[in-house]
Structures are given as structure tokens and as C-alpha cells.
Amino acid sequence: MSVGAPGFMAVYRREMRAWFTTPLAYIFVAAFAFAAPAFAFNIGRFFDTNRADLAPLFAYLPWLLMILMPALAMRAWAEERDRGTLEVLLSLPVSLSSVALAKFAAAWTVAGGALIATFPMWVAVNFLGQPDNLAIAIAYFGAFLLAGSYLAVGQALSAASGSQVTAFVLSALAALLLTMAGLPLVTDTLSGSAPAFLVEAIAYASALERFSAFERGVVGLPDVVYFLSVIALGVSAGGLLIGTSREAGR
Template identity: 45%
Template sequence: MASVAHVFRREFAGYFITPVAYVFIVIFLALAAALTFYVGAFFERGRADLLSFFQWHPWIYLFFMPAISMRLWAEERKTGTIELFLTLPVSTAAAVVGKFLAAWVFAGLALALTFPIWLTVNYLGEPDNGVVVASYIGSFLMAGAYLAIGSCLSALTRNQVIAFVLTVTVCFLFNVMGAGAVQPVLGDAVPAELLETLSSFSLLSHFNNIVKGVIDLRDLAYYALTIGVWLAAAAITVDLKKAD
């Protein structure tokens, strides 16, 4: 659809009109590197893999992705431009997808700029590059899921700060559902089947599967479905709330 491309282009260029995008990317890269080398003990582990890099992504994204997605709809509603935008000949679905793709490609750009760490590990040892590629794909999909959630929640409010906080909260819940620390806490109170179901909905557990180097169709389907469902919810939310 041509209109998706036009929406995408405007939105993507919009990130770079102010220096905020560059600042964002630099901080993202610095934080990712700091966590990998200092907290993740990249050197001390003495292993030629990038697990100490990728294991932080779900938690870095928890704050960085909502920052990308918060403005998508909240800003349009606040400034009233949504009325201009959605009376152009564009379907709500195309508008939602175009904006989402812009955010996703921007996140992908930030992720792609972490490539020096890949070069580093190849210089130092002989990592399994198949696992690294799988991990990058997993990380990108995870970013997409966060941004889809963020799109929907951004459409819910005119206030970007509220959109940010809501998105962090929801993404956090989707993350910890599968985190090892939470399972024992809930373990006694919740039946095992429910626990397993919850865990299967978790963004984290699917990410952890992919980072091991196994790209399972089920994990891919999970992310595709998560992104699809949240974008559909975003389209419905936009239609319901656009005129409020």
C-alpha cells in the first residue's frame, strides 16, 4: 500500500528533525555496551558468544521502546493533527502500520549500530555466528512487540508521559510473566497449568528460546501474533479515541 509507505516516510523522517533521535541512539549504544562489559562480564566469562550482550535487551527495551512509541498517536491527538491525518484518504489500518513500521525501523537502526560488538567477538574468538544472527532477529522481534504494545497504548491518551508509563508497565508485566524469579512466587498460589500458560505468553521466554540459537516457528509465530494483535487493538483504539 502506497499510503503506508508515505506515512512511514514522514514518521521516520520525523525522528531525525530534532537531535533527540541521535541522543537516543548514543545513549542506547552506551547503555548496551556498559551492561555487556561491566555487568554482563563479557571478558571475564571468557566465552566467544554475545549472551552477555543480548540478555540485557529485554530490560533495556523496557525503557527505550516506550520512549520511541509514546509519541506515535498521543502527539497527534494532543496537537489535533490526527483530524487532518485521518481525513486524508488513508485507512486507519494503513496509518497504524505505517507509524509502527517507522518506529520499528528506527529501533532496528539503533540495534544495527551495535554491530561493533559483533566484530569484537569475532576478533577475539570464534563465536557461532548463526546464534548471533538468531539473537539479532529475536531482539528485533522483541522490539517490534514492545512497539506494537506502545502504539496501542499511545493511542489511548493525549499525554505522552502517560503513554510511556503505561507502556513500561504493560511491557514489564509481559516480561516478568516468564521470568524465573516470578514463577516461584506465584508457584503456590496459582495452578501449574495457568503458570505455564502465563509463561507461554511472556515476551521474555520466547526471546530466551531464540537467543539459544534455535529459531522455532512457534516463537516466530508468537511474535508475529503479538505484534498483529496489538496493532489491531491500536487501530480499534485510534478509531474509538481519535475524536476525544
């Protein structure tokens, strides 16, 4: 079993071809490029703020990613099972860790392309005024990390699921829980029945709370470590689950 860049790149190119030789990636990017501004203009009241920034976009971006990233992640392993290609993929002279990481990297690349598709809004605010472009860049960086976290969790659940539909539902639910963990609605509800340390731990795990720092243009090392840790755990869990199912003969 080969480990390292050659095996990773071989699977990465395979995954990218799978995305871009079909309409899937194009449809996803187009849907994201339409939905994100729609949220900012119609719900975030972009023009009513009278400010040259992208705060309305980033305020609703986590909720949009919460739905679209599971849709991107659900095919990672479940589709391989549906098509009967999982055994062929796992028989290649490539380590399972390289396969899992390459699958994640390819999906994350597509997610990055979707975020880039919203850059016309960034250009527009520069025509309308003088925004803090560094703060906007930091917010985009945070959105990229947030998208990666949802993707990693979604791909782990795809590895555990027997179908893409099940994977999508479970991933969307997990993303919802990860997003809402630190909201007052959740913490106030739990504070009456759960120990204080548990409530604090749940609030600490909130992806929305972590992303809010990036929205303010602040890059905090704990927040970066949080997102990278979720990504590492998700990718590792997906590979372990697939390895376990292979050993069990599934």
C-alpha cells in the same frame, strides 16, 4: 479511503521525516549504542567470560528494550493529540490500518537502527576469537522481534493515553509484565493461589522465555508466531482505539 502500499508509504515517509529531521532518532540510537555495551561490559562482565560471543549483550538486552522501546513508542499517537495533528492525519485519504502499520514500521526501523549500532561489538568478538556468527545473527533477529513486540504494545497504549508521559509509564509497566511473566518469581508466587492452567498460560506469554530460544541460536516457529502475534495485536489495537476515539469525537 485508500488501502495498500501507496497510503502506507506516504505515512511511513512522513513518520521517518518526523524522526530524522529532529534529533530524536539520533539521540535514541546514540543512547542505545552506549547503554547496550555498558550493560554487557559492566554488568555482564563481557571480558571475564573468556568467550568470543555476545551472550552478555543479549542477556541484558530485553531489560534495556523494556525501557527504551516504550520511550520510542509513546509519541506514536499521544504526540499527535498533543500537537492537534491527529484530526488532520485521520482526514487523509489513507486507511486507518495503513496509518497504524506505517507508524509502527517507522518506529521499528529506528529500533532496528539502534540494534545495528551495536554491531561493532559483533565485529570485536570476531577479532577476539571465532564466534558462532549464525547464532549471533539469530539472537539479533530475536531481539528485533522482541523490540517490535514492545513497540506494538507501547503504541497501543499511546493510542489509549492522553499524554506521552502516561503512555510511557503504562508501556514500561506492560513490557515489564510481559518480560517477567515466566520468571520463577512470578510463577512460584502464583502457583499457591492460582489454578495450574492459569500459571502455565501466564508463563507461556513470557516474552523473556521466548527470546531465550533465540539467545541459544534456535529459531522456533512457535516463538516467531508468538512475537508476530503480539505485534499484530498491538498494531491492530492501536488502530481500533484511535478509530473508536475518532467516532466518539475525542
